[in-house]
Amino acid sequence: MAGRAGSGAGMVEGSRWHKWVFFHVPLMVFVVGTLFPFYWMLVTAFRPDGELYRPWRAVNNTPFWTTQPTLEHAIYLFKQTMFATWLWNTMFIALLSTLISLFCGLLAGYALARLRFPLAGGLGTSIFVTYLVPPTLLFIPLANIIRDFRLGDTPWSLILTYPTFLIPFCTWLLMGYFKTIPKELEECARIDGATRVRAMIQIIFPIATPGILSAGIFAFTLSWNEFIYALVFLSSPQQKTVPVGVVSELIRGDVFFWGPLMAGALLGSIPVALIYSFFVEHYVAGLTGAVKG
């Protein structure tokens, strides 16, 4: 970057001083501000209790690092709580609800993008509107319904309800994808004698693979993130997901177990962060596609 002006939108004019004030410094502030809470999570997760609870004005306080890293918090997490079970539950629920949503979204997206039938416009709009319904609007009646269906305190209460906010987004994303695929491809297959369904499955769906991947990854992170349904529908510790387990089992009354809490936050974030890091481009495509529809 040393003094060389890039092209186009990256065009930078003025002196080196100018660039520091208007570019490097703000960017650094953004980076530090965004990442500091994660750094703090990391340090706390490995910091022994004796160092953790030291008065904030203490002279010998070195809050930004630790000289005696410890694994006691992580060990506590796996030995004294059901953290491993929560991880497994979260994974299982996120995977299944993502698969259900992809299945429904693929079919619905194809139908709305490609087929002409009465109600298509109305249904498309309703699906878009459900995308904008926040879970907090419906959690109380939904808790009743889950109880009536005898799904309370089972993973199915979440596997079946998460698709309500995943399907609309998958449908819209994939619809956009299908619309970019030329109709002729399908028509060729049909001239060759393929049925409509076969052309859809063998010609159109494979071309939409990048879209499916984007939708799937975005949906997976969303269901890994979900909180309020899991909080309301699950009650026994062995059924909980990571976010709910950490909230309800690592705080006793007013006492916060900060070491294990931060270790849990760190370990509970790593799976999604890993998946994200492998598929950044797909995730970003899903994110921007999700908004533009």
Place this chain on the structure above:
Amino acid sequence: MSKARSRVIAGGAGQAAEAARLTAFPRETTTLGIFARLLEDERVLGSLLLLPTVVLLGLFIAYPFVKGVWLSLTSATVGNPGEFVWFGNYVKIWNDSIFQRAAANTFVYTGVATVGKLALGMWLALLLNRHFRGKRLVRASMLLPFIVPTVLSTFAWKWMFDPTFSVLNWSLYHLGFIQTRIGWLTDPTMALGSVILVNIWRGMPFYAITLLAGLQTVNPELHEAAAIDGATGWQRFWRITWPLLLPVTMVVTLFSIIQTFADFQLVYVLTGGGPANATHLFATYAYQIGINTGLLGEGAAVSLAMFPMLFLIVVIQLWYIRRVEGA
């Protein structure tokens, strides 16, 4: 038109396929059963493909909505269906000072956080739109607050705001900015501000990345031409970038307003609505009344109090998308 054409093709596939035997799908359409023949009809196939989606959304969105409206008109509590009380719950919460506070908080929270996220997100997008070393890594890591489960990252903030062991207080004290500690979450006048800060931190990357995607479609020649004509960076932003980016900005902002307005997790983890009910939002108050206290009818009414505002935003959103697509 193409529908009619493809029907004809499907019907005459027998002869057509005879002529071109290079086909991967030999004469499938001529040997179909009744069910498969029905699937060739766009109306039948369309309805069938939408069936799973309609069933799931009907069961877990439409039905709960109707049930929620019904619940909000009854005095139902946990384990007791209650009686029909007309608008009793709504009258009750209308006169409830905590509800009034929650409603005011929600509007302040949504307004301030949205402006903050949009301004900072736009700034970050403009910075990321330049060329610099390590750009991909920086861009990827900027999205982390959005990826990591909100509850978990919010706990990191709660720990940073801790009344006794706050690292923020430590830093400010050692930098000489403060003499006594700040009660980030314990001081009723500070708490809502702290929660808004965390919301901005979490939501800003979403704006930045979507706006960045929009920025990348802006033709750099426009900027070059304006720069040659002597426009300053500030002028170029307001005359070129902002108008071209407006459609994306509108859609992102409206979407984010809905999410912020209906937020629950941040307040639940950071303050639980306290201190002294100073930070309740609609959703956290609904949770407290409906789930903690077990007053299902009243809780459902508090939740549904969000509906008019959400409805308004959705209508604006739909109208705007139609207008942009129509143009």
